[in-house]
Amino acid sequence: MMKKNLLFILILISSSFIFAQEATDAVTADVEISASVQLAMADPNFKVTAGDVYTVAYAAGSNAVQYSILVDSTYKIRVANLAVIDASGKTFLELKKQVEDIVSKNYPMSGVQFVLSIPSVYNVVVKGEVKQTQERRAWALTRLSQVISGNMTSYSSTRDIIVTSANGKIKTYDLFKATRYGDLSQNPYVRPGDVITLKKADKVVSVSGSVRRDGTYQLQKGENLKVLLDYYGDGLEQSADLSRVTLTRYANNSLPEGQKIYLDLTKDTDFELLDRDSISIPSYKSLKPVMFVEGAIGSEEGTKLETSEKRRIQFETGTKYAFFIRSYSSFFTAVSDIDNCYIQRGEQKIPLDVRSILYDAGYETDLLVEPYDTLFIPFKQYFVSVAGCVNAPGRYPYIPDRTWDYYIGLAGGFIKTQNNKDAVTIVDINGKFLSKNDFITPETTITAETNSGLYYFNLYAPVITTFLTLVSTTISVLAVVGVFK
Numbered sequence: 001m002m003k004k005n006l007l008f009i010l011i012l013i014s015s016s017f018i019f020a021q022e023a024t025d026a027v028t029a030d031v032e033i034s035a036s037v038q039l040a041m042a043d044p045n046f047k048v049t050a051g052d053v054y055t056v057a058y059a060a061g062s063n064a065v066q067y068s069i070l071v072d073s074t075y076k077i078r079v080a081n082l083a084v085i086d087a088s089g090k091t092f093l094e095l096k097k098q099v100e101d102i103v104s105k106n107y108p109m110s111g112v113q114f115v116l117s118i119p120s121v122y123n124v125v126v127k128g129e130v131k132q133t134q135e136r137r138a139w140a141l142t143r144l145s146q147v148i149s150g151n152m153t154s155y156s157s158t159r160d161i162i163v164t165s166a167n168g169k170i171k172t173y174d175l176f177k178a179t180r181y182g183d184l185s186q187n188p189y190v191r192p193g194d195v196i197t198l199k200k201a202d203k204v205v206s207v208s209g210s211v212r213r214d215g216t217y218q219l220q221k222g223e224n225l226k227v228l229l230d231y232y233g234d235g236l237e238q239s240a241d242l243s244r245v246t247l248t249r250y251a252n253n254s255l256p257e258g259q260k261i262y263l264d265l266t267k268d269t270d271f272e273l274l275d276r277d278s279i280s281i282p283s284y285k286s287l288k289p290v291m292f293v294e295g296a297i298g299s300e301e302g303t304k305l306e307t308s309e310k311r312r313i314q315f316e317t318g319t320k321y322a323f324f325i326r327s328y329s330s331f332f333t334a335v336s337d338i339d340n341c342y343i344q345r346g347e348q349k350i351p352l353d354v355r356s357i358l359y360d361a362g363y364e365t366d367l368l369v370e371p372y373d374t375l376f377i378p379f380k381q382y383f384v385s386v387a388g389c390v391n392a393p394g395r396y397p398y399i400p401d402r403t404w405d406y407y408i409g410l411a412g413g414f415i416k417t418q419n420n421k422d423a424v425t426i427v428d429i430n431g432k433f434l435s436k437n438d439f440i441t442p443e444t445t446i447t448a449e450t451n452s453g454l455y456y457f458n459l460y461a462p463v464i465t466t467f468l469t470l471v472s473t474t475i476s477v478l479a480v481v482g483v484f485k
Contacts, residue, residue: 040119040141041092048087048095049140050075050192051120058103058112068117082106092116124190128198129156138190145175145187147196157201159218166193176218205273207233209281210240219273225263226270228279239283242266248278288314291369295377298333308379321367325357332358335400337380343367344374382442386411389418389448398442407446414448423449 040046050073057066069077075088083102087095096114103112119139127133130151138147144161152158158175165171171188178187190196203219211233219228229236236242242265250258263271273279294310315324321343332338338358343350352375356363382398384407391412399406404424408414414422426434429443440446 037116037119041116043141044091044093045141045189046092047140047189047191048075048090048092049120049122051122052116052140053118054095054114055117056080056099056103056112056114058107058110060107060110071120079103120192122192124192124194124196126151126196126198128162128196129153129200130198140189140191142190143184143187144173144190144196145178147190148198152198155200155204157199157218159201159220160199162197162199163188163190164195164197165191201275203273203275205275205277205279207279207281209279210237210283211235211281212237224270224273225265225279228273229281236281237283239285241282241284241287244282246280246282247271247273248280249274250276250278285314289317289371290314291371291373291375293328293331293375293377296333296336296379297331297377298336315369319369320365321352321369322357322363322365324369325352325354329358331377335380335382337378340378342376344376345370345372384440384443385445387445387447388424389415389450391415398440400439402440403438404436404440404446407440408448411448418450419448420451423451425449 048071050071052071054069054071054077055066056069056079057064059065065080067080069079071077071087075086076084077087078084079099079102085095085098085102090098099114100112103110121137121139123135124138124147125133126136126148130148131153132151134151136147136151144163148156148158148161161173161175163171163173173186173188175187177183178185201218202221203223204216205219205228206214206216207228208214211229213232213234215232217228217232219232223231245263245265247261247263248258249261265271290312292310292312295308297309297311313328332354338354341352341354343352350367352367353363353365354377357365383395384398385395386407387393390408391414393411396407396410404426405422408422408424424436425447426436426438426440427445427447428434428441434440434444
């Protein structure tokens with residue numbers, strides 16, 4: 001008998017969950033919210049809501065009992081003929097325990113199960129400083145931030161959002177505290193009948209540069225530059241230069257063209273801000289002295305080097321050229337002439353032994369980098385020879401990563417009457433033959449072959465013609481002579 005009851009209870013539990021799943025699948029497709037039954041039952045904060053459908057199943061003796069409970073706006077639910085429960089304000093877990101305790105008390109060993117079948121879906125109103133007043137779909141696990149998302153304007157305040165509940169109770173929430181500090185009490189779940197009102201932000205300002213948290217922030221009344229930097233910006237970086245702060249004040253009625261205001265915060269620690277102000281905190285690093293590197297400069301990314309470049313480099317005062325060159329060793333490539341580098345300092349030209357700096361770890365020089373120096377890195381000039389049947393044979397500057405056709409083009413192209421099918425012979429500086437698919441290396445010789453049949457015909461045609469003419473003349477003379485005999 002006991003085994004039979006246990007089997008019956010297991011079947012009952014399985015059927016109750018199957019029923020719950022089928023009920024969940026019946027939620028209408030136009031609901032824009034993914035109301036997950038599993039998520040709701042697993043979340044300890046899920047509150048019982050008018051419109052929820054629950055399923056209770058248990059064994060009453062040898063009879064299986066299973067039925068649905070719809071929570072209406074009174075929040076009074078009947079558990080069979082055993083009790084009436086007030087579910088208002090309760091979480092699902094609290095209601096589940098209360099229902100299962102009542103059934104178990106009346107039907108011991110009944111295997112009672114209480115599950116959520118369909119969570120309620122309802123509308124809340126969003127109005128005020130929004131794109132348009134809307135009714136937004138929600139369920140018991142929809143937070144305030146989700147409801148207002150996508151409907152705010154650039155002027156909407158997230159610092160003092162008013163939520164008026166169905167019973168007229170008014171609360172104000174600050175989403176900044178929720179996002180910055182994780183205070184979810186400031187980002188509550190919305191409830192049926194809620195009316196959400198967004199205000200216009202009083203003061204929206206931005207801060208950038210040497211501050212720990214740059215960004216755009218909504219300041220509250222009475223908050224100005226000091227609060228922006230210390231509280232919202234989370235303080236300044238060590239390199240912040242407070243003597244050169246720039247405030248950009250955009251156009252308004254009194255300043256139609258806008259203006260820039262330069263502040264020295266070492267003297268004035270606070271400054272009144274207006275809506276849409278933008279603050280820039282410079283760094284002392286921007287005051288470092290600069291020098292220039294020009295010429296055959298490579299890069300860590302391996303960019304193809306074909307033209308001269310000039311770069312502006314900041315450096316620390318007292319930097320020696322040996323340290324500088326080794327720090328920027330990626331500037332020197334196969335086409336950089338490291339034996340002829342020099343420094344231009346005003347009218348003075350200073351040679352620099354870059355080869356020793358790069359390849360001799362013990363080499364040092366006391367030569368210091370000075371402001372506005374220019375380090376010149378000349379190109380190492382290589383050539384490629386082009387010969388044979390081209391329009392302009394000669395030596396042409398070597399360019400990395402080029403194939404034979406590039407240099408044939410520099411030489412004016414093939415002489416078509418002498419070359420057939422672009423036949424070339426390619427021999428590198430070491431006498432090795434290269435294929436057409438190989439990149440040309442420095443000091444390679446490319447020879448355009450003379451192999452056109454038409455060329456050879458034109459070359460020997462006059463000789464053949466003369467010979468044939470002579471033969472023909474001879475035969476004619478002999479024929480005439482034979483006739484007169």
